Amino acid sequence: MTLAGTIGSIILWTVLVSLFGLVAGLFLLGIDRKLAAHMQARIGPPLRQPFIDIRKLLVKENIVPENAIPWLFNSAPVIAVVSSLVILLYIPLGSLISPLGMYGDLILVMYLLTIPALAMVAGGFASGSPYATVGAQREMVTMIGYEFPLAIVVIGIAWRLWAAGVAHPFLLSSIAGNPIWGIVGPLGIIGLILLLIVLAVVTPAELSRIPFDTQEAETELAGGLLVEYSGRNLALFSLSTAVKTLVMGALAVAIFFPWNLSSFVAMPAGVAQVADLLFFLAKVVLVMFITVTLVRVGMARFRINQVVTVYWVHFALIGLAGLLLLMADSALGTAAGVL
Amino acid sequence: MKPTPSFNRSLWVYHFNSGSCNGCEIEIVAAITPRYDPERFGIKLVGSPRHADVMLVTGPVVKKMKDRLLRVYSQIPDPKVVMCIGTCGISGGVFYDSYNLEGPVDEVIPVDVYVPGCPPRPEAIIHGVVTALAKLERLEGGSA
Numbered sequence: 247m248t249l250a251g252t253i254g255s256i257i258l259w260t261v262l263v264s265l266f267g268l269v270a271g272l273f274l275l276g277i278d279r280k281l282a283a284h285m286q287a288r289i290g291p292p293l294r295q296p297f298i299d300i301r302k303l304l305v306k307e308n309i310v311p312e313n314a315i316p317w318l319f320n321s322a323p324v325i326a327v328v329s330s331l332v333i334l335l336y337i338p339l340g341s342l343i344s345p346l347g348m349y350g351d352l353i354l355v356m357y358l359l360t361i362p363a364l365a366m367v368a369g370g371f372a373s374g375s376p377y378a379t380v381g382a383q384r385e386m387v388t389m390i391g392y393e394f395p396l397a398i399v400v401i402g403i404a405w406r407l408w409a410a411g412v413a414h415p416f417l418l419s420s421i422a423g424n425p426i427w428g429i430v431g432p433l434g435i436i437g438l439i440l441l442l443i444v445l446a447v448v449t450p451a452e453l454s455r456i457p458f459d460t461q462e463a464e465t466e467l468a469g470g471l472l473v474e475y476s477g478r479n480l481a482l483f484s485l486s487t488a489v490k491t492l493v494m495g496a497l498a499v500a501i502f503f504p505w506n507l508s509s510f511v512a513m514p515a516g517v518a519q520v521a522d523l524l525f526f527l528a529k530v531v532l533v534m535f536i537t538v539t540l541v542r543v544g545m546a547r548f549r550i551n552q553v554v555t556v557y558w559v560h561f562a563l564i565g566l567a568g569l570l571l572l573m574a575d576s577a578l579g580t581a582a583g584v585l
Numbered sequence: 586m587k588p589t590p591s592f593n594r595s596l597w598v599y600h601f602n603s604g605s606c607n608g609c610e611i612e613i614v615a616a617i618t619p620r621y622d623p624e625r626f627g628i629k630l631v632g633s634p635r636h637a638d639v640m641l642v643t644g645p646v647v648k649k650m651k652d653r654l655l656r657v658y659s660q661i662p663d664p665k666v667v668m669c670i671g672t673c674g675i676s677g678g679v680f681y682d683s684y685n686l687e688g689p690v691d692e693v694i695p696v697d698v699y700v701p702g703c704p705p706r707p708e709a710i711i712h713g714v715v716t717a718l719a720k721l722e723r724l725e726g727g728s729a
Contacts, residue, residue, distance in 0.1 A: 279624070288622040295627055301591040302638070307662035309635060377633075464632035476635040476662040 259345040260335055267334040270527065271488030272296040274495070277531055278539050285543045296488065300481045308477035313374035322369025323475070323482035329361035330489035337496045338422045340522035341506045351416035352400050355497065356393075359452060362486050363389050366461075366471045369483075373474035381470025384550050385454070385461035391557035392451040392458075398565035399441045399448070402572050403501055406430060409576040422504035430575050437571030442502055444565040449494045449537040451553070453487065456542040460550045491538070495530035498537070503529050592638070592664070593718050595627040599637030599661065603654050603690065605644030608704035609671040613641060616707035628714065634660040639717065642696070645673040645680050646688030658694045664724070666717045669696045670710060672703040 276293040283290020292298075310316050335346040336355050363385060370382030400416075403426055407415035410429045414420050426438060451458035462470040472483060507525040508518035548556065600613060617623055617630060631637055634657050646654060658667070667690075672678040674690040690696055697720055700713035 283622070283624060286619050288619045289625045290622070291624050291627055295595070298591045298595045298627055302595040305592060306638070306664070309660075309662050468632035469636060472636070473633045474635055480636060 256345050263335055263339070263345055264331045266339075267331055267489045267492055268485060270530075271485070271490075271492040272300070274491045274531065274534055275484075275488050278491075278534060281535060281539045282543050285539070296484070300484060303477055303481035303484070306477040308479060309474075311374055311474050314474065315372040315374070318368055318372035319474075320479065322365045322372065323479045323486065326362040326365040326369075326486035327482050327489065329358060329365065330486045330493060333358045333493045334489060334496070336418060337493065338418055338500055338504075339496060340524075340526035341508055341519055342523060344418070347419050348417075351414070352404065352418055352421065352501075353416055355418070356396065356400060359396075359493075360389060360393070362490055363452075365486075366483070369475070369479075370471035375474050377467045377469070377473040378471055381461045381467050381473065384467075385471055387550055388451055388454075388458060388461060388553055391554045392448045395444045395557055395561045395565045396448045398562065398569055399445050399501075402437070402441050402565070402569040405569075406434065406572045406576060418500055422500045425504050426502070430572065431579055432575075433571050433578065434575030437568040437575060438502070440564050440568030440571065444561050444568065445498055445501070446537045447556075447561050449498065449533075450541055451557075452494050453491055453538065455538050457545040457548045458553055459547060460553060491534060492530065494537075495533045496526075498533045499526060499529045503533075593721055596638050596666075596714070596718075597629055597631045597636055598639045598641060599631055599634050599657075600641045600643070601634075601654060601657055603642055603644040603650040603674070603688070604647035605671065605673060609643040609673075612702075612704040612707055613643070613670065613710060616710045618707075621707055621711060623711065623714070635662065637661050637665070639666045639668060639714075641668050641670050642674055642690050642694075643670045644688075645677045645683075645686055646690055646693050647685050648687050651687040651693055654690075654693055664721075666697045666721065667694060668698045668700060668713055668717060670700045670713070671705060672701055675699050675701055678703060 273293060273296075275296040276291070279295060280290045280293055310319055332346075333355055336344055336350045336358070338344050338347060367382045367385050370378040370385065403421065404415040406426065406429065407421065407424060410424075412420055412424050412429075427435065430438060450456070454462050460470075461467075462472060464470075467473065472480060475483060506518075506522045508522050511521075513521060600610070602610065615621075617628075623629075634640070638661075640658065640661055642654070644650070669675060669690045673680065674688065674696075677683070677686055677689050680686055687693060698713050698717045700709050702709050705713075
């Protein structure tokens with residue numbers, strides 16, 4: 247294939263995956279609201295409620311406050327949406343090849359995950375409201391909190407894959423291609439469960455959901471980071487949240503539950519890709535239900551100082567214990583192999 | 586700017602207390618409980634006037650709250666609807682001849698829907714929202 251052809255197909259594929267990401271992400275938010283409503287003995291909004299909300303926000307007036315920095319205030323939501331979509335391009339969706347999958351690995355995804363949050367921080371500081379400023383500071387503190395446990399999970403998995411002799415252990419395609427549960431022994435399984443718990447606790451903070459939504463806290467900060475945003479800009483931030491929800495689900499699926507339906511049941515190639523995509527979406531919905539919906543219905547909000555303690559002490563220790571178990575498992579495996 | 590049909594199905598509500606006795610607040614909170622579940626229709630409470638489509642005003646607008654009410658009203662992006670909840674906001678209620686009153690609400694900001702009662706029942710508030718929806722639909726039709 248010529249260079250122009252390659253670039254053309256990547257661009258086309260990128261557009262398709264982005265559209266898929268927006269639609270699937272918004273439906274995920276709808277499913278989340280519906281399930282939460284059912285858990286509270288309510289009927290809840292229809293599944294397409296997030297689409298209705300976005301369409302309404304696009305009709306509303308877009309206010310830029312007088313003491314805001316207009317270019318930063320207006321560009322922050324765009325950056326947030328675009329960077330969330332870019333992450334999606336690196337993550338395998340079922341058995342479909344991700345458009346940029348071979349150009350970046352899990353480390354890059356970790357860095358990219360901070361960009362939507364940083365865009366929100368920039369937008370919050372640029373809106374010139376004390377509520378937004380407090381929210382932006384809290385967002386930064388939360389980010390510092392959850393990055394460390396997330397890094398432990400990523401390093402732990404990649405290191406164990408490397409120890410098992412997998413080439414390019416940080417590449418998401420090789421992580422998804424070698425399900426980690428089949429590689430490790432019993433000790434490693436315990437370690438992996440600990441790491442899974444850590445990733446499950448990092449997810450609500452990445453998406454600023456209860457109990458880690460101190461930066462948007464509606465009751466104390468009146469919306470926090472988003473307090474001054476209205477109309478189109480608020481719609482863009484909602485889209486960014488939607489895509490990020492899909493991204494976090496897809497990431498957990500790619501790392502911990504990468505199995506595809508087509509590897510168990512024989513089927514023709516075209517059917518297999520569709521079936522895998524549907525199976526992938528089912529897994530994402532399940533992950534989202536457990537990590538976001540169940541937690542946000544069952545818990546109250548943490549204070550910001552509790553957030554840091556929870557991540558840096560409790561979940562960093564749990565993550566390190568998981569990492570140690572994985573190392574012990576690897577050492578035992580090697581010893582058994584030598585004997 | 587004309588509201589679209591999706592506007593009706595996604596009303597975000599901001600609540601403003603202009604000096605109310607908290608009776609109406611309790612009934613507003615009762616109206617968003619699972620028993621009535623207004624989220625079925627996309628209605629939810631938001632914390633910032635910038636996110637709001639509907640403003641609920643309770644209380645008779647005391648002197649100190651007049652400026653704040655005007656400011657919050659102008660902070661809500663267009664198109665917007667104002668609902669006045671409770672007798673105080675409509676006529677001043679028992680405070681009608683108080684030295685401290687700037688209201689009732691419709692002397693300060695334009696009001697679209699009045700919900701009488703001291704305090705109004707949750708059913709009355711929900712009926713008020715339905716009336717507001719009917720008004721929005723008229724706006725869509727362009728006849729209002």
